[in-house]
Amino acid sequence: MIIDPLKDLPTLADIEDAAERIKGVTFHTPLLRSDALDAVVGAPVWIKPEMLQRTGSFKMRGAWNRVSRIPEADRAKGVVAFSSGNHAQGVAESARLLGMKSTIVMPADAPAAKIESTKRRGATVRLYDRIKESREAIAAEIAAESGATTVRPFDDAWIMAGQGTAGLEAARDAAAMDVRFGSLICNASGGGLLAGFAVAFEALSPATEVYVSEPEGHDDLIRSLASMKIVSNAPGTRSIADALMSPEPGVLPFEIHKRRVKGGFTASNDQLLDAMSFAFHHLKLVAEPGGANSLAVLLNNRKHFAERGPILIVLSGGNVDADMFSKAIARTPPV
Amino acid sequence: MIIDPLKDLPTLADIEDAAERIKGVTFHTPLLRSDALDAVVGAPVWIKPEMLQRTGSFKMRGAWNRVSRIPEADRAKGVVAFSSGNHAQGVAESARLLGMKSTIVMPADAPAAKIESTKRRGATVRLYDRIKESREAIAAEIAAESGATTVRPFDDAWIMAGQGTAGLEAARDAAAMDVRFGSLICNASGGGLLAGFAVAFEALSPATEVYVSEPEGHDDLIRSLASMKIVSNAPGTRSIADALMSPEPGVLPFEIHKRRVKGGFTASNDQLLDAMSFAFHHLKLVAEPGGANSLAVLLNNRKHFAERGPILIVLSGGNVDADMFSKAIARTPPV
Numbered sequence: 001m002i003i004d005p006l007k008d009l010p011t012l013a014d015i016e017d018a019a020e021r022i023k024g025v026t027f028h029t030p031l032l033r034s035d036a037l038d039a040v041v042g043a044p045v046w047i048k049p050e051m052l053q054r055t056g057s058f059k060m061r062g063a064w065n066r067v068s069r070i071p072e073a074d075r076a077k078g079v080v081a082f083s084s085g086n087h088a089q090g091v092a093e094s095a096r097l098l099g100m101k102s103t104i105v106m107p108a109d110a111p112a113a114k115i116e117s118t119k120r121r122g123a124t125v126r127l128y129d130r131i132k133e134s135r136e137a138i139a140a141e142i143a144a145e146s147g148a149t150t151v152r153p154f155d156d157a158w159i160m161a162g163q164g165t166a167g168l169e170a171a172r173d174a175a176a177m178d179v180r181f182g183s184l185i186c187n188a189s190g191g192g193l194l195a196g197f198a199v200a201f202e203a204l205s206p207a208t209e210v211y212v213s214e215p216e217g218h219d220d221l222i223r224s225l226a227s228m229k230i231v232s233n234a235p236g237t238r239s240i241a242d243a244l245m246s247p248e249p250g251v252l253p254f255e256i257h258k259r260r261v262k263g264g265f266t267a268s269n270d271q272l273l274d275a276m277s278f279a280f281h282h283l284k285l286v287a288e289p290g291g292a293n294s295l296a297v298l299l300n301n302r303k304h305f306a307e308r309g310p311i312l313i314v315l316s317g318g319n320v321d322a323d324m325f326s327k328a329i330a331r332t333p334p335v
Numbered sequence: 336m337i338i339d340p341l342k343d344l345p346t347l348a349d350i351e352d353a354a355e356r357i358k359g360v361t362f363h364t365p366l367l368r369s370d371a372l373d374a375v376v377g378a379p380v381w382i383k384p385e386m387l388q389r390t391g392s393f394k395m396r397g398a399w400n401r402v403s404r405i406p407e408a409d410r411a412k413g414v415v416a417f418s419s420g421n422h423a424q425g426v427a428e429s430a431r432l433l434g435m436k437s438t439i440v441m442p443a444d445a446p447a448a449k450i451e452s453t454k455r456r457g458a459t460v461r462l463y464d465r466i467k468e469s470r471e472a473i474a475a476e477i478a479a480e481s482g483a484t485t486v487r488p489f490d491d492a493w494i495m496a497g498q499g500t501a502g503l504e505a506a507r508d509a510a511a512m513d514v515r516f517g518s519l520i521c522n523a524s525g526g527g528l529l530a531g532f533a534v535a536f537e538a539l540s541p542a543t544e545v546y547v548s549e550p551e552g553h554d555d556l557i558r559s560l561a562s563m564k565i566v567s568n569a570p571g572t573r574s575i576a577d578a579l580m581s582p583e584p585g586v587l588p589f590e591i592h593k594r595r596v597k598g599g600f601t602a603s604n605d606q607l608l609d610a611m612s613f614a615f616h617h618l619k620l621v622a623e624p625g626g627a628n629s630l631a632v633l634l635n636n637r638k639h640f641a642e643r644g645p646i647l648i649v650l651s652g653g654n655v656d657a658d659m660f661s662k663a664i665a666r667t668p669p670v
Contacts, residue, residue: 027368030365032362032387033362035389035390051619052619056619280657281448284384284391285620286620326661326664329657330657330661
């Protein structure tokens with residue numbers, strides 16, 4: 001089926017198509033278990049560890065599904081994207097593999113690890129001031145000048161379908177083990193990953209309740225769902241979850257969120273650091289602040305989720321600087 | 336087949352039997368990939384991440400395979416073991432699951448994380464002085480007084496067969512993906528895990544060359560293989576690889592090593608810290624110093640292994656204190 005990715009919503013068929021396309025380029029991440037996590041939560045928990053994905057986050061899935069569809073004739077003009085750092089790496093890596101130029105507009109205060117990794121993958125990085133400048137405007141200008149294809153972070157059906165391959169893998173792997181999730185918790189910024197999971201689970205595990213996890217002060221999606229229309233975060237609100245600072249849900253993802261997301265919870269900076277410490281001490285996984293949001297939400301709302309039976313949490317990324325990580329793991333993990 | 340675990344060597348059938356026994360108690364750990372690692376090594380590398388195993392190391396596999404075979408009549412008397420911390424947690428967790436008492440003899444300078452985790456699993460921990468006291472003598476005394484079953488760390492066919500389930504999983508998973516490893520690198524202290532891998536690969540992937548990775552100054556197995564008889568490390572030699580400080584190879588494991596281990600390499604403390612940093616920055620995995628030994632050996636002998644085609648490295652554990660880990664990840668990872 002030919003879809004218009006800037007207008008249409010992805011279906012399960014689009015996710016299955018994306019799964020074929022990304023095979024051999026991205027990794028099929030496993031579902032992991034932890035007896036320590038099961039014990040503190042009081043229900044069996046399954047972890048989808050997207051920090052183990054190529055580029056250290058799920059973003060490679062959507063980026064490859066989008067960038068690899070750019071027609072041959074347009075490839076010489078390159079791609080442009082804006083991102084706090086994970087989409088940046090996914091787009092840069094996809095472009096590199098296709099022999100294309102990439103320009104990524106990144107906030108000057110992004111983690112050094114993300115900026116370095118994006119450059120290492122061959123991208124030209126244009127830093128901007130998160131408060132004073134508009135990343136959309138800068139990217140639009142670069143696109144207009146160069147003819148580069150803009151790769152949006154979430155408002156694109158191909159991007160959402162690509163991110164949804166993580167949900168497809170998790171749903172199929174769970175079915176093969178005869179596991180039925182009562183609930184799943186997924187981090188959201190613009191909400192592309194959450195939308196992808198929601199579409200995959202709507203088809204393959206419709207009884208699973210879908211929850212969103214957001215950083216405190218960036219609960220734009222939770223508030224948008226409450227009013228059934230898109231609302232923004234207060235400008236200038238900060239969180240250590242640098243990956244989850246989109247000002248509002250994406251227009252296309254929100255159409256799916258409205259249909260499928262049951263509710264949501266936020267986590268404070270302290271709760272994010274505690275969750276990172278838990279992941280270090282017990283899961284032996286490196287989670288970035290935003291990547292650990294779902295775990296933080298689970299650890300702080302145990303009863304709500306345990307009552308619903310087996311739980312799936314999506315740890316969306318692990319691109320964190322050593323100093324932030326050291327600060328987190330010095331904390332005693334929650335018991 | 337009835338085997339005498341203190342005299343016989345494990346076979347593939349014993350490993351397959353162990354795999355059935357540990358199912359549902361331990362986790363089937365995945366084979367992971369990293370484009371960053373492939374790029375620096377110049378050959379495809381597959382990672383068996385045993386820090387993701389229950390208790391944070393492979394040791395749970397052998398411990399459960401041994402402890403769960405203790406006859407009902409002997410269970411009330413408990414188990415005793417000596418260990419620097421990973422076998423300790425495996426034995427303590429196995430005993431806990433079976434409702435048995437456990438006493439673990441641990442060095443007073445073991446990482447706090449290992450001592451705490453062993454206690455949390457219900458064990459009575461008896462600390463000893465690594466230089467002045469004999470852990471074997473202390474454990475023997477406890478066993479004589481209490482009638483507890485001694486769970487040896489490696490000189491036991493059931494322990495080796497249990498550890499070998501990691502090799503069985505890796506060999507089968509690789510075969511399912513049509514991957515053939517030219518070489519595998521596995522850490523060794525007493526050498527139970529290495530022996531288990533060697534037996535599994537002898538049967539399922541005989542063309543794979545098996546290499547041992549050891550810490551500098553603790554190359555007892557490499558030197559034993561060179562002289563074809565067991566030799567010890569100089570007393571008092573120290574390494575940050577606390578998990579790999581056995582004074583010499585186990586008698587039973589060495590019978591298998593002699594038959595199947597092609598060679599070995601050591602890594603210095605600096606190289607271990609660098610490998611831990613690489614695992615943090617690029618693999619997003621928490622490796623303890625001893626757990627990262629195979630990666631350190633690979634990073635420092637790239638040409639040797641790349642020439643042999645696809646490589647399997649076994650990262651054996653992730654039980655490391657936050658301060659040691661922070662020290663490691665502050666280092667720029669090898670390029």
